[in-house]
Amino acid sequence: MQEIENMAGQAQEQMETYYPHGEIEVKWQKHWETRKTDKVVEDDTKPKYYVLEMFPYPSGPLHMGHVRVYSIGDALARFFRMKGCNVLHPMGYDAFGLPAENAAIKHDTMPDEWTQRCIGIMKGQQKRLGLSYDWDREVWTCREDYYRWNQFIFLEFHKRGLVERRTSAVNWCDKCQTVLANEQVVNGNCWRHEDTPVRIKQMPQWYLKITDYAEELLSSLDTLTDWPEGVKAQQRNWIGRSEGAMVNFKLVDRETGEAGEDFPIFTTRPDTLWGVTYMVMAPEHPKVMELVEGTEQEETVKQFVDRICLEDRHLRTAEDREKEGMFTGRYAINPLTGGKIPIYIANFVLMEYGTGCIMSVPAHDQRDFEFAKKYDIPIKVVIQPKDEELDADQMAAAFVEIGVMVNSGPFNGVPSDKGIPKVIEYLAEKGFGSGTVQYRLRDWLISRQRYWGTPIPFVWCETCGPQPVPSDHLPVVLPRNVKFGEGNPLATDAEWLKCVCPKCGKPARRETDTMDTFFDSSWYFLRYCDAQNDKLPFAKAAADYWMDVDQYIGGIEHAILHLLYARFFTKALRDCGLTSASEPFQRLLAQGMVTNKAVDPKDGKEKWLKMSKSLHNGVDPQEIIEKYGADTARMYILFASPPTKELPWNDDSIEGRYRFLNRIWRYFHMRKEAILQGMELVEKRFKMTYDEAAEGDRVLLRQTHATIQRITHDLAERQQFNTAISAIDELLNAVGKYKERDDDASAAAVYTAMRTILLTLAPFAPHLAEELWEMLGNTESIFQEAWPEYDEQWLTVETITIVAQHNGKVRARIEVPADADQETIQQLAVEHEAIHRSLEGRAPKKVIVVPGKLVNVVG
RNA sequence: GCCGGAGUGGCGGAAUGGCAGACGCGAUGGACUCAAAAUCCAUUAUCCAUAACGGGUGUGAGGGUUCGACUCCCUCCUCCGGCACCA
Structure with a gap:
């Protein structure tokens, strides 16, 4: 009996060595919530500070990556509040999207119910972390009061000519059952299904003309001095600006043998125009079949085109892919030389870049060289290097450096780099072409053939064609009770489809495509500025007060996707007169991954890999919070490594942070x-x-x-x-x-x-x-x-320790008064026994004194 | 191939031209305890030497600038991330 009492006493004592984190945390979370301590309004008497963490896709429980990004944001928010700033720190949910729709189908529920449940779980955990958000500004992108403004913005963009519907080659994911934007294709596969190759289809789709902003998106990257270099580099890469010339070659007319139709191409090397020995078209170029019609080559070309177009897109255009092509039987005329040049088709030419046709200069481009060798096409040297004489028959590789132009009519003797602008000028004078800039960036395909997204506010009228929904008819509400089965449920919802043409009043049919969810996240930071506005997406004054976001925090995986789209939206909304901001995020922090030990399935070795379900190396934040509390979890995550670096999870190390907080608790008591x-x-x-x-x-x-x-x-x-x-x-x-x-x-x-x-x-x-x-x-x-x-x-200090060095090596430490002058320090050092010994009798050549730090005796 | 980032103890990391390894984890020894846990104290880059004082080496490799380099410059290696036939 006594023993039992004794043991109970010990247990009691042991418990008291840990502070009651659970009790304390819940107490203060309630306190903050009931008093709305983190609610903000515009206030001109204080400097504003807008700190934002990328809002989450509500997938259910938080993972450590979330805890990391929120811990960083909350530490900054709380710090700047204490510094006297008016801090905007909002939270919301990127709630539309495929996973909810798929999960709903799988679990026989509805996407809205599923999403709501996930948000409930996620928000509960966020509250349990004690994050200081102004919850009055919370947004859910799947709610009517948010997505109606997507529709409003879509129509504003339409008014400004930024929306276009056109048919072209699009990326289709069989698993998602929808098209994807270029940015959402990763190594030829769907970004959500990295094992599912996208298929290229010709389909009519809705596009946002992000390419209208290519130049500004590129040039204003230079103003983002507080963005990581890597992110900016990726965006530059993606936009892919290149300067060159558009040159109008002419097609040789089959009947007359004279120059006929235009055959324009883009080149970055107009200085090599005299060396063109063949032209190449992309196999899917719409003119190919027309060109070969009736030629000897018609049948073989058709077979070639059919074969290449069926090949996997990504593989076909891989750099190490064997170059393959064939002659079409047709010729073009070089406007500068009048020469007749054979036209080929080949697998390596891309339809989506430039005009889908290229000029080939085998002497000065490695690809062209290899192709010419393979198909026995002549090589013509038009650039000579300074120190040797090139002979077309002897060349083992193309000469791609700067040299002197030869065999180039009026430009002989001109250095090739200087020749580029001169030839462009000449082309313009003669009406053969002009200088131009090409971008790799494509327009943003925003329509999706799925249900759980914002309906595109257009109707189809048999008489009037596609018509925008008038803004006073917004929102086009997403129906809630739909049947999932074959394809997009909107397309089979007869009731919902029925509408009236706003132009002629006759019965019409609704557009069934919904918007890419990246549309939703491209302006949510503006909505937070005025989240409850029911007249506009946000009032300009509110946005002007809060924007730009001073500090944005999120994962590097959005380096191109979300961050490029959000920059585009900000500029486009500015041009619509809705905001004054030109850039959304002044400072960007791309936080590192949270990793844990796991066996790499690729090589079977144990490594630090990103926490993930498939690797079974995840640590559940919930368990950590229960065991050590939110404070310990947050501190550990911030303490373990700098925010931009990888965070290797360590169970012992988190114990260390817990000990630290306990120690503070004990000291205070x-x-x-x-x-x-x-x-x-x-x-x-x-x-x-x-x-x-x-x-x-x-x-x-x-x-x-x-x-x-x-x-x-x-x-x-x-x-x-x-x-x-x-x-x-x-x-x-x-x-x-x-x-x-x-x-x-x-x-x-x-x-x-x-x-x-x-x-x-x-x-x-x-x-x-x-x-x-x-x-x-x-x-x-x-x-x-x-x-x-x-x-x-x-x-201030009265005596300081000065390090005494001999030839840069520490030999002694000397105590001197803080205000000791250089001579005193110098003398003390030179006379110091250790320095003396080290000098071995030599006289010092020189003595350097760094005030307050060290003295270095040279000699 | 091109672009970006990184290489420092047993581990996470600190120091951005001036004492390399702050702080934490782990480890070792000690105190407390019947014992353990918790806590507290001490040591902890490495090699040589030692009763002790001490000395050598060391920030991926090599070179350079400097009185002095983890830090700046050049060449190279390795790892991570991105892009990759874009004419």
Whole structure:
């Protein structure tokens, strides 16, 4: 019996060694929620700060990647609030999209119910993390009050000529049962199904003319000085600007043998125009069959085209793919030389770039060279290198460097790089062509043949064709009770399809395509500025107050997709007069992946790999929160590595953060009396000055003020949370080493240090900070308290340790007064026994003194 | 191939021209305890030497600039990410 009691006592004691994180966290979460402490309105008396984490797709429970991005955003939001900023920190859900539709079909429910349930789970966990959002601005993109503004914006874009419906080759995913934008094709496969090759289909689709903004999207990347280089480079790459000339070759007319129809091509090398020995068309070029009609080649060309067009698109255009082609039987005329040039078709020419036809200069382009060798096409040298004479028959590879133009009519002797603009000028003069710029960027295909998205606000009228839905008829509401089965349920919903043509009033049919969900996420940051507006997507004044987003945080996987689309939307909405912003995100932080050990299925070796379901290396945030609390989870994630780097998960290391918070808890309880006494003294204007302070107090207060300086810099400028947290560790260590005395100055010093620990801890571990702040008798939230300022006087020191080096190697440390002049330091160093020994009797040649740091004796 | 990023102890990482390894994890030894846990204290790059003081080497490799280089410049290697026949 006694033994049992004893054991129970021990258990009790053991429990008390850990602070009650669950209880504390739930208490403060309720407190913040009921008081709406994080609600904001525009306020011109404070500087604004807009911090935004990419809103999540509501897939259910959070994963560690979410916890990481929210911990970063929340630390910044809380820090800038304490710094006196008016902080906008919103949250919402990117709630339309295929996974919900597929899950709904699989689990025999409806996408809206499914989505709502997922949002419930996700939001509950976000609240449990203690994230300081203004929930009054929450958006769900699947709600009518959001997607009606998608439709509004779509129609605004339509008015400005930014919407186009056209038929062309599109990417189709069999698993998604819909088309995809170019950006959503990864290595020839669907971005959602990396094992499913996309198929190319000819279909009429809706496009947004992002290419109208290609130039601005490219050039204004240079203004984004606080974006990671890698993201900007990827966007530049994707936009793919290249300068060159459009040259009008002519087709040789079959009847007359004279120059007939135009045959334009794009080239970046107009300086090689005199060396063109053949032309090539893409096999799917619409003119191919027309050209070969009636020629000897008709049948073989047709077979070739059919074969190539059936090949996998990605494989066909891979760089290492064997180049294949054939003569069409037709010729073109080079406008500059009048020469007759054979036209080929080949697998490596792309229909979507330039005009789908190219000129080939085998002497000066490696691909053209290889093709010419294979099919025995003549090679003509028109650029000569400076130091050797090229002979077309002897060449083993194309000469692609800069040289001197030869066999080029009026341009002989001109250096080839200088020749490019000169030839372009000449082409323009003669009416043969003009200088032009081509982009790799394609227009954004935004229609999807699926249900769970924003209906495209158009109707089809037999008489009037496609008609935009008038804005006072918006929204076009997505029907809720639809039947899933074959294809898009909208297309089989007879009731929903019925409508009236807004132009002629006759019965019409609704457009059944919905919008790509990237449409939704391309402007949500603007909606947050004025989330409850029911007259407009957002009021311009509100957007002008809050925009740009000062700090955007999210995963690198959106380097092109979302980030390019959002930049495009901001510019297009600006041109529609809806906002003044030109760029959405001033500063971008691309956070690193959360990784854990897992066996790589590719080679069977154990590695640090991104947490994922398929690798079974995920750690559930819920379990971590239950075991250690949200504060520990957040601190660990910020402490373990810098935010842009990979975060290798370590169970022992998270224990370390938990110990740290427990240690703070214990210190406050152990030293409660001294701290309270110190607080009273400090509040009664008990003023400590450096000159009067005892040495021990000076050391502690120096550390305190240095900590404030460092953490402020780490958060405001460097966004280096790991070192900021380390600084709190160091300050706590200093308090641990501090020898307390039973006097006022000592109590004041301890209080000042402990108060600093609490205030600087608050952005990372807000619950614990609030709890201990309250324990000290404060009645207002710690987040109402101003961020501490450091006081220079405490950073001063009277003696400093100077490192004495001989030829750059540390030989000794010398103590000197902080204000010692250079001569004194120099003399002390030269006379120092260790330096003396190291000099071995030589006289010093030179002595360098770095004030406050070191002295280096050379010789 | 092109573009971007990174290479530092047993591990995560710190230091952006001035003492390399802050802080944390792990490890080792000690205190407390009947014992364990928790906590606290000490040590912890490496090699040589030692009773002790000390000394050599060291930030992917090689070169350079500098009194002094993890840090700047050049050449190269490895890893990660992106793009890749774009005429």
